[in-house]
Amino acid sequence: MIELRNFSYTYGTAAIPALKNINLEIRKGELLLVTGHSAAGKTTLALAMAGILHHEIGGKIEGNISFQSRDVKEFDGIKELSRHIGVVFDDAESQLIFTTVEEEIFSGLENRGHPEKEMVRRSKEAMDFCAISHLNNRAPHMLSGGQKQKVALAATLALDTEVLILDEATAELDSQAVRKVFSVLKRLKDAGKTIIIIDHNIEDFLEIGDRVVLLEKGEIKAIKSPSEFTSKSSDLTSTNLTSTSALQTDLPLSRTAEQPIISVKNLTQRYGEILALDNIDLEIYPGELVAILGENGSGKTTLVKHFNGLLRPYSGKVTVKGLETSTTPINELVKHTGLVFQNPDNMLFEDTVEAEINFGLNNIGVKGPEAVGAILRSLELVNLNDKQKVFPRHLSRGERQRLAVACIIAMKPELIVLDEPTTGLDAEESDRMMQLMRKLQQEGHTIVMVTHNLQIVRDHVERVIRMESGKVVEDSANRKFSGKGSVKEESDYKGHVSKEIVSEEIVSEEIVSEESVSEECVRGGTCA
Numbered sequence: 001m002i003e004l005r006n007f008s009y010t011y012g013t014a015a016i017p018a019l020k021n022i023n024l025e026i027r028k029g030e031l032l033l034v035t036g037h038s039a040a041g042k043t044t045l046a047l048a049m050a051g052i053l054h055h056e057i058g059g060k061i062e063g064n065i066s067f068q069s070r071d072v073k074e075f076d077g078i079k080e081l082s083r084h085i086g087v088v089f090d091d092a093e094s095q096l097i098f099t100t101v102e103e104e105i106f107s108g109l110e111n112r113g114h115p116e117k118e119m120v121r122r123s124k125e126a127m128d129f130c131a132i133s134h135l136n137n138r139a140p141h142m143l144s145g146g147q148k149q150k151v152a153l154a155a156t157l158a159l160d161t162e163v164l165i166l167d168e169a170t171a172e173l174d175s176q177a178v179r180k181v182f183s184v185l186k187r188l189k190d191a192g193k194t195i196i197i198i199d200h201n202i203e204d205f206l207e208i209g210d211r212v213v214l215l216e217k218g219e220i221k222a223i224k225s226p227s228e229f230t231s232k233s234s235d236l237t238s239t240n241l242t243s244t245s246a247l248q249t250d251l252p253l254s255r256t257a258e259q260p261i262i263s264v265k266n267l268t269q270r271y272g273e274i275l276a277l278d279n280i281d282l283e284i285y286p287g288e289l290v291a292i293l294g295e296n297g298s299g300k301t302t303l304v305k306h307f308n309g310l311l312r313p314y315s316g317k318v319t320v321k322g323l324e325t326s327t328t329p330i331n332e333l334v335k336h337t338g339l340v341f342q343n344p345d346n347m348l349f350e351d352t353v354e355a356e357i358n359f360g361l362n363n364i365g366v367k368g369p370e371a372v373g374a375i376l377r378s379l380e381l382v383n384l385n386d387k388q389k390v391f392p393r394h395l396s397r398g399e400r401q402r403l404a405v406a407c408i409i410a411m412k413p414e415l416i417v418l419d420e421p422t423t424g425l426d427a428e429e430s431d432r433m434m435q436l437m438r439k440l441q442q443e444g445h446t447i448v449m450v451t452h453n454l455q456i457v458r459d460h461v462e463r464v465i466r467m468e469s470g471k472v473v474e475d476s477a478n479r480k481f482s483g484k485g486s487v488k489e490e491s492d493y494k495g496h497v498s499k500e501i502v503s504e505e506i507v508s509e510e511i512v513s514e515e516s517v518s519e520e521c522v523r524g525g526t527c528a
């Protein structure tokens with residue numbers, strides 16, 4: 001179906017190739033799993049297979065790629081190729097451009113000239129598959145991260161292409177949604193579709209996979225069957241793509257201080273008609289490491305945006321370091337709280353990696369050799385020390401994620417809030433990220449992180465808060481959790497049906513949203 005022969009690729013500005021001498025044949029009806037560490041070349045391979053490198057990005061291309069025995073160069077651009085190959089990229093947000101979810105899904109079908117009746121049928125089916133029918137009139141850019149990912153997936157599924165390429169397309173989904181995607185893909189595979197799943201964590205899909213390709217530094221390191229991938233002796237597992245160290249030490253509840261660093265009282269948050277937070281009470285103490293879990297759309301991001309003043313309470317009260325967020329300017333709050341956004345691209349705007357980190361440092365008065373030292377240290381901590389001069393947008397998704405974390409930790413805020421910090425990182429990299437968080441905790445920082453990654457929660461987190469439909473429904477600090485590390489078995493987190501609390505329409509203009517506050521402001525710069 002798709003064949004790569006001696007294929008190598010170097011991005012226009014890059015010194016070294018992102019893909020080297022790839023030889024790979026993807027058979028019709030096959031479900032291929034592609035995995036590898038961050039920056040291994042996975043997204044680049046997806047772009048290559050979809051013909052996007054040839055027709056849109058350019059750069060240095062060597063070797064050949066053919067689709068159905070025809071060189072991709074010979075196709076009439078992406079327009080023709082996309083009739084056959086549907087792609088969901090690792091950044092769902094960049095794929096969503098229309099004003100409603102329904103339009104988003106309809107647009108691709110309209111471009112293909114489907115009759116109205118067929119468009120309605122397909123879009124309904126795709127929305128059902130992705131459990132987003134209730135979002136059909138919502139604006140895609142005003143959805144939660146996981147909801148956006150579901151829309152991007154539905155828009156591509158509706159096209160019903162012969163080939164489907166999913167690049168980290170489930171990274172921000174809750175476990176119930178991942179299971180749903182699994183069953184949809186199984187059905188598509190049974191119907192003869194060719195599917196390529198590119199992911200750090202392919203475990204969820206091994207059962208339906210035919211082969212696993214391991215990429216390393218742009219090269220194919222191994223191609224194995226799923227059973228070989230999981231077997232202990234496999235050279236695939238020896239590369240440590242599965243979870244590693246698992247601290248599993250006694251995880252102390254570090255609630256020693258008397259005054260909470262974060263105090264949330266009767267917090268309710270609305271986006272117009274949508275009730276995103278429903279009367280929340282919560283206290284977080286200095287030195288705690290807290291994970292916030294919950295289904296997509298349950299209010300996790302909305303909650304943490306209150307911790308640096310990005311959102312102000314609709315009703316109720318939030319106090320951070322004794323400062324009431326409804327009356328304290330955001331540039332005062334960000335001196336205490338560093339927030340790593342769910343989508344790292346929303347906080348990267350400089351020309352080089354080092355300038356990106358320097359920006360926040362300058363804003364808090366760290367300059368000259370002190371700033372240089374802080375930049376180098378933070379880059380080393382996130383393993384990006386060789387990327388100082390690189391344009392941030394030219395980093396891989398996982399690298400951008402780590403850069404966003406570096407920007408915040410360089411500023412050493414007392415409270416570090418991370419919204420899904422391990423998206424785009426494999427198990428080993430996630431583990432390393434958490435080791436870093438534990439280290440920062442030991443140095444006295446308070447860490448609050450939103451995550452869907454239950455493995456890192458089990459291994460590293462002492463307090464777990466679970467949200468459902470805008471409420472905190474469980475908090476291990478209140479002894480409502482059981483088991484070591486205060487985390488219940490994964491099965492307990494599954495099966496929570498995603499309930500939007502609402503009827504959902506207009507969004508209140510009064511609400512301070514991420515979009516209306518400049519990224520600079522959130523990192524200590526001038527507020528618009």
Ligand SMILES: Nc1ncnc2c1ncn2[C@@H]1O[C@H](COP(=O)(O)OP(=O)(O)OP(=O)(O)O)[C@@H](O)[C@H]1O
Pocket residue numbers: 141142143144145146147172271274275276294295296297298299300301302303342500507513
């Ligand atoms: N800017 C916005 N405008 C309108 N509604 C919004 C906006 N942001 C989020 N919402 C809605 O508020 C609710 C909570 O969203 P939130 O992003 O807090 O969820 P989440 O738990 O972080 O989800 P995910 O796991 O998918 O990231 C959802 O119903 C979402 O659609």
Ligand SMILES: Nc1ncnc2c1ncn2[C@@H]1O[C@H](COP(=O)(O)OP(=O)(O)OP(=O)(O)O)[C@@H](O)[C@H]1O
Pocket residue numbers: 011012013014018036037038039040041042043044045090393394395396397398399424
């Ligand atoms: N537009 C670009 N210009 C220059 N270099 C790039 C560009 N996009 C990616 N790269 C580089 O190419 C290499 C492979 O990136 P790619 O995005 O394919 O990796 P990946 O395996 O998908 O990583 P991740 O898992 O972190 O998303 C990386 O070193 C990255 O920095």
